[in-house]
Amino acid sequence: MRANANVCVIIAAKNAAATIGRAVRSALAEPETAEVVVIDDGSSDETAAIARQADDGTARLKIARFEVNQGPAAARNRAISISTAPVIAILDADDFFFPGRLKNLVSHRDWDFIADNIAFVDEENAATAHLALDDFDAAPRAISLLEFIEGNISKRGVRRGEIGFLKPLMRRAFLDEHRLRYQESLRLGEDYDLYVRALTKGARYTIIHSCGYGAVVRGNSLSGSHRTIDLQRLYEADRAILAENTLSGEARTLVSRHERHIRRRYELREFLDVKKRSGAAAALLHALLRPSALPAIAGGILADKTDRFRSRAQAAPVALGGSGALRYLLQQPARDGARRQK
Structure with a gap:
């Protein structure tokens, strides 16, 4: 696929007024973005209004709303249904893209799903977090169904690194051909379920170690609690x-x-x-x-x-401090042994 492929960035958001603007701006800043579709999933705050304020006037931003919260799976399915771009990217409402992420991903060939590394950033420093994409060896590799499932079985005492946390780009054609969408009854593991079902149908899932997705660590994140x-x-x-x-x-x-x-x-x-x-x-x-x-x-x-007696050093993401340190989901040494901070 050409590096200028059209990408639709879909954002499911509930009560995300504090962060949705940053997410939308980061998606619209990517030249490969054809559409940004925000689904306000029954918010009681100004999520939709703040998202509109982030519009850049290019007519690429679309916003829809559920009056009653239906969950991220339903919101993402709705976004997919009203979008038209051939490639779909998932962005959580409190996260952001580092500049150049989409160009880096779509430059690779022969994939149905492709994911890059994730950098964990604390909320306090998210506005100033940055990295140079060319400081990482991409090291692309195909991931099998077996490796994917194994990577989603967490182990106590081991730093969390589940492959299911990755945010891949997905080819719409593959999803449509196999009638794949998020299972709307799930409010936990909806990504895992979709990717497993895709892999059972022969999806080519590529992982690269270059980093372009910023995941903001917040104490009240919905991903940290569930029913x-x-x-x-x-x-x-x-x-x-x-x-x-x-x-x-x-x-x-x-x-x-x-x-x-x-x-x-x-x-x-x-x-x-x-x-x-x-x-x-x-x-x-x-x-x-x-x-x-x-x-x-x-x-x-x-x-x-x-x-209670374990050290929290492994489990807790490293905060972005004065040195610009980031913690990455996929462990990969930087090119030439050091990450250059601009």
Whole structure:
């Protein structure tokens, strides 16, 4: 695909008045952006108005609104339905593109999905964060279904680096050919579910280690909290994939492993919900009546207590300080051993 390919940047936003302007401006600043579609997902603040204020007058910005919150999957599906560009880029409402990101991505060939590295930036310094894209070795590589699923099973005591956090560009033609859209019942892991289903249908997913996406670390981010039912719906989505009977033996084993991983988190959360709502005795009875959930409950409680004594150095993103330090999702040494800060 040519470097000047048209890209639609879709932004699902709820109560994002503080950050939506930055996100929209960063998307419109990319010459490869043909459209920016913002879906105001039932906001109670001035999200839509602030987004309009970020318009650059090129008629590329489109804004639609849900009167009642429907979740990021529904908002993204709506954005896809009203856009026309052949390439779709996802941008969260509190994040931003570093200059040159889209040109760098679309310059690569032979992909249906392509993702670059993510730099984690603290909110305080997001306005001044910058990097030079040519300071990174792209090191493009194809990612398999097996590697993708494995990369989405988090491990305690290991710095979070799930591949599912990446924000790939997606070819509309592939999505349409295979009738792929976000599963709107999911409010957690909707990206993981879409990418797994795409990979089972033969999607070519390329990852490059160059960095162009800025993810702003905020304490009240929705990605950091979720409901018990969201965990249930996510493991049920894995079960739906397994029910299609299109997976190889190894892939089926890994999807089943991910399903168990999420289900165990759900079982622990359900136990804690009962305890909070009805007390320790009711929670104990709840656990005893579900013997298959006991290992998840006991193991989760033990691990949570152990975590109190762990260092937070690995789990917490490094704040962007005076030295301009950034933490990256994909670990890749900079070209010539150092990142140049402009």
